[in-house]
Amino acid sequence: xxxxxxxxxxxxxxxxxxxxxxxxxxxxxxxxxxxxxxxxxxxxxxxxxxxxxxxxxxxxxxxxxxxxxxxxxxxxxxxxxxxxxxxxxxxxxxxxxxxxxxxxxxxxxxxxxxxxxxxxxxxxxxxxxxxxxxxxxxxxxxxxxxxxxxxxxxxxxxxxxxxxxxxxxxxxxxxxxxxxxxxxxxxxxxxxxxxxxxxxxxxxxxxxxxxxxxxxxxxxxxxxxxxxxxxxxx
Amino acid sequence: xxxxxxxxxxxxxxxxxxxxxxxxxxxxxxxxxxxxxxxxxxxxxxxxxxxxxxxxxxxxxxxxxxxxxxxxxxxxxxxxxxxxxxxxxxxxxxxxxxxxxxxxxxxxxxxxxxxxxxxxxxxxxxxxxxxxxxxxxxxxxxxxxxxxxxxxxxxxxxxxxxxxxxxxxxxxxxxxxxxxxxxxxxxxxxxxxxxxxxxxxxxxxxxxxxxxxxxxx
Numbered sequence: 001x002x003x004x005x006x007x008x009x010x011x012x013x014x015x016x017x018x019x020x021x022x023x024x025x026x027x028x029x030x031x032x033x034x035x036x037x038x039x040x041x042x043x044x045x046x047x048x049x050x051x052x053x054x055x056x057x058x059x060x061x062x063x064x065x066x067x068x069x070x071x072x073x074x075x076x077x078x079x080x081x082x083x084x085x086x087x088x089x090x091x092x093x094x095x096x097x098x099x100x101x102x103x104x105x106x107x108x109x110x111x112x113x114x115x116x117x118x119x120x121x122x123x124x125x126x127x128x129x130x131x132x133x134x135x136x137x138x139x140x141x142x143x144x145x146x147x148x149x150x151x152x153x154x155x156x157x158x159x160x161x162x163x164x165x166x167x168x169x170x171x172x173x174x175x176x177x178x179x180x181x182x183x184x185x186x187x188x189x190x191x192x193x194x195x196x197x198x199x200x201x202x203x204x205x206x207x208x209x210x211x212x213x214x215x216x217x218x219x220x221x222x223x224x225x226x227x228x229x230x231x232x233x234x
Numbered sequence: 235x236x237x238x239x240x241x242x243x244x245x246x247x248x249x250x251x252x253x254x255x256x257x258x259x260x261x262x263x264x265x266x267x268x269x270x271x272x273x274x275x276x277x278x279x280x281x282x283x284x285x286x287x288x289x290x291x292x293x294x295x296x297x298x299x300x301x302x303x304x305x306x307x308x309x310x311x312x313x314x315x316x317x318x319x320x321x322x323x324x325x326x327x328x329x330x331x332x333x334x335x336x337x338x339x340x341x342x343x344x345x346x347x348x349x350x351x352x353x354x355x356x357x358x359x360x361x362x363x364x365x366x367x368x369x370x371x372x373x374x375x376x377x378x379x380x381x382x383x384x385x386x387x388x389x390x391x392x393x394x395x396x397x398x399x400x401x402x403x404x405x406x407x408x409x410x411x412x413x414x415x416x417x418x419x420x421x422x423x424x425x426x427x428x429x430x431x432x433x434x435x436x437x438x439x440x441x442x443x444x445x446x447x448x449x450x451x
Contacts, residue, residue, distance in 0.1 A: 038294075042288070050287045050288075057281070057287070060280040062379075064274075064280075065277070084352055088415060092288070125297060127303050127307045129304075130411055162300075194344075198355070204342055
C-alpha cells in the first residue's frame with residue numbers, strides 16, 4: 001500500500017494521528033493535499049481540443065490489433081472510445097470545492113452516519129481496465145453534518161480517474177475529512193478488478209477489499225467494529 | 235471468417251447473413267509482415283498519447299509501464315481473432331447414436347464492445363446435441379471486438395457448422411459497461427440475446443421449453 005499512496009496524502013494522515021483530537025485539525029481547502037498537481041491540471045473546456053489526438057491514438061490501436069477501421073461497426077469507434085475515456089477520467093478536473101455547494105449544516109448530532117452500497121466505477125491505472133464495486137462510508141459528525149449526496153459525489157471525483165484501489169480509498173477518506181471537522185471518517189471499498197477477472201489469473205469471483213480509518217475509527221476498536229458491522233448488513 | 239468460407243464451399247446460404255463479419259481475414263494477411271513486437275510497440279505509443287491527452291503524468295511511478303501493460307491486455311482481449319472454431323472444436327467425436335440434448339449453462343463470457351472499446355460480460359447458456367466438453371471453449375470467440383447480437387449468432391453458427399446438430403439454441407445475458415459506467419448509467423440493466431437454429435427454430439414446444447428453463451426471472 002505504501003508504494004501506491006501519494007506521499008502527500010500520507011503526510012496528511014500522519015498529521016491526523018499526531019493530533020489528540022480530530023477536530024483540532026482544520027485544513028484550509030486551498031492547502032488541500034488530497035489532489036496531486038496533475039490531477040487538477042486538466043480543464044474541462046480543453047477536452048474538445050484533445051479529442052483528435054485521442055481519436056488518432058484509438059484508430060492506431062484498432063489497426064494494430066488487426067481490425068478493419070473502415071467497417072461499419074468501427075467507423076466512429078475511435079471518437080466514441082475517446083469520449084468514453086474522457087468521461088471515465090473526468091475526475092481530473094473536479095475538486096471538492098466545486099461540488100460542495102455549501103451543503104454543510106449545523107446539526108446537533110454526534111452519532112455515526114453511514115452511507116453504504118455506493119456504486120463505484122474506476123479504471124485501474126496499470127492496465128486501463130475497469131474495476132468496480134461498492135463503497136461504504138461512515139463518519140461521526142462534530143456539530144456539523146454533510147449533505148449525504150456530497151459523500152457520493154466525492155466518491156465520483158476520485159473514482160473517475162486512473163486509480164489504484166488503495167489510493168482511491170484513502171483519497172475519499174481524506175477528502176471527506178477536509179469538508180468540516182469530524183470525530184472520525186471510515187471508508188471501505190469492495191471491488192472486482194477486471195484486470196484479474198478478464199485476463200491474467202482470471203479469477204471470476206475474487207474481490208479486493210480496502211479500508212481507511214481516520215480519527216476515532218482508528219483509535220477506538222469498538223467504533224470501528226460498529227461501522228464494519230452496520231455497513232456489511234444486508 | 236471461417237463460417238463465410240465454409241458457406242461458400244458448401245453452397246448453403248442458410249447461414250449467409252449470420253456473419254456479417256469484418257474484413258478481418260484480409261487485414262490479418264496484410265499485417266503479417268509486421269512482427270508482433272512492432273504492433274505491440276505501436277499500440278504502446280498510442281496508449282502513451284492517450285494517457286497524456288487525458289491529463290495524466292506519464293512519468294509517475296504507477297503509469298510508467300502502463301502503456302505496455304494496457305497494450306498487452308488489449309491484445310489478450312482480442313486474441314479471439316486468431317482462434318477459429320476448428321481450433322476450439324478440434325477432435326470432436328461424432329457419435330451418431332448419441333442424440334441426447336446437452337445443456338451447458340452459465341458459461342462466463344467477457345468481451346469488448348466494438349462501439350466504445352469497453353467490456354461487456356455475462357453468461358452464455360447453450361442447448362445443443364453435441365459432446366459436452368467442447369461447448370465451453372466457445373466463449374473464446376468472445377475475445378474480439380464484438381456486438382452482443384453478432385456474438386450470439388457466431389457461437390450458434392460455429393456449433394452448427396462444425397457439428398451439424400439437430401438443433402442449437404444460444405442465449406447470452408450480459409451487462410454492458412458502456413451503459414453502466416457511462417452514458418445512461420443504468421447499473422442493473424442487462425441485455426439478453428438469443429439465437430435458435432434447427433429444431434429450436436422449427437418446433438415451438440422445444441423452443442418454449444428452452445426459454446422457460448433458461449431465461450432468469
